[in-house]
Amino acid sequence: METLLGSLKGAFLLCGQLFLIIVPLTILYEFLKAKQAAIGGNRRSFAGISGNGLIPLLTGIVIGLTYGAGVIIHSIRSTDIAKREAFLILLYLSICHAVIEDTLIFVVIGANGMILLLARFSLATLLTYLVHKGHPPER
Amino acid sequence: MDPLATLKKGFLNGLSLTVDMIKVIIPFYLLVELLRYLGFIRFIGGVFRPFMGLFGLPGESALALIAGYTANLYAAIAVLKPLHLSSKDVTIIALMLGISHSLPQETPITKRAGVNAWLLLLARIVFSLLAGMALNLVWKLF
Numbered sequence: 001m002e003t004l005l006g007s008l009k010g011a012f013l014l015c016g017q018l019f020l021i022i023v024p025l026t027i028l029y030e031f032l033k034a035k036q037a038a039i040g041g042n043r044r045s046f047a048g049i050s051g052n053g054l055i056p057l058l059t060g061i062v063i064g065l066t067y068g069a070g071v072i073i074h075s076i077r078s079t080d081i082a083k084r085e086a087f088l089i090l091l092y093l094s095i096c097h098a099v100i101e102d103t104l105i106f107v108v109i110g111a112n113g114m115i116l117l118l119a120r121f122s123l124a125t126l127l128t129y130l131v132h133k134g135h136p137p138e139r
Numbered sequence: 140m141d142p143l144a145t146l147k148k149g150f151l152n153g154l155s156l157t158v159d160m161i162k163v164i165i166p167f168y169l170l171v172e173l174l175r176y177l178g179f180i181r182f183i184g185g186v187f188r189p190f191m192g193l194f195g196l197p198g199e200s201a202l203a204l205i206a207g208y209t210a211n212l213y214a215a216i217a218v219l220k221p222l223h224l225s226s227k228d229v230t231i232i233a234l235m236l237g238i239s240h241s242l243p244q245e246t247p248i249t250k251r252a253g254v255n256a257w258l259l260l261l262a263r264i265v266f267s268l269l270a271g272m273a274l275n276l277v278w279k280l281f
Contacts (some may be wrong), residue, residue, distance in 0.1 A: 018157070
């Protein structure tokens with residue numbers, strides 16, 4: 001019985017900590033979503049991702065795939081992003097998304113957040129760049 | 140844009156996300172404590188020791204990896220916390236889980252965006268495992 005109470009206490013404590021992380025983030029997400037229209041229109045591109053692609057990319061990096069799915073799918077379908085670029089964007093996002101929330105919830109249980117962020121950003125960037133270089137767009 | 144309405148919407152979203160999270164965390168957390176009490180965690184640890192050793196992780200952490208891949212990160216955390224891993228171990232498994240998690244839920248999203256979802260799924264799992272191995276090796280160097 002005592003073990004059970006101890007476990008319940010531990011579980012609720014964890015939920016409380018995560019609650020404190022999640023609520024400020026969901027509030028931030030809403031403000032970002034409202035601001036979304038202001039970003040974009042940039043002509044430069046990096047690793048095969050253009051200015052148009054930055055909207056779904058940034059949404060995914062900050063907000064995440066599940067929560068940002070609507071914005072990501074809509075912005076890929078509603079602009080003239082090619083299938084190849086869409087793949088690069090989702091490749092990047094597959095490895096590196098929801099970086100704030102994912103990192104903080106692991107920091108709560110003792111992970112080193114700087115290492116996590118650094119590793120995910122560099123791995124996603126490197127991989128996307130390599131795929132971009134290895135499969136040049138058809139002309 | 141009405142900042143107050145945006146604030147309220149964000150707060151309510153956070154609240155409903157927390158409720159979803161509690162529904163995942165409490166059962167997983169209690170299940171792991173129960174399994175440990177029954178000695179099952181030690182058994183799992185033994186079975187997965189060789190595999191998880193590739194990442195410098197104890198065998199029991201395989202449970203967190205499975206929970207994260209198939210369910211979500213909250214489930215993985217609920218499994219991880221009662222295992223009391225070191226900061227290095229948590230960082231390694233967090234990197235692996237960060238790259239690859241909630242696969243049944245997130246793969247359909249990449250599919251709906253119109254790209255090769257199977258290829259991305261494969262890439263996530265492969266790079267999750269490779270990143271875990273790499274971080275373990277890098278950690279040993281320093």
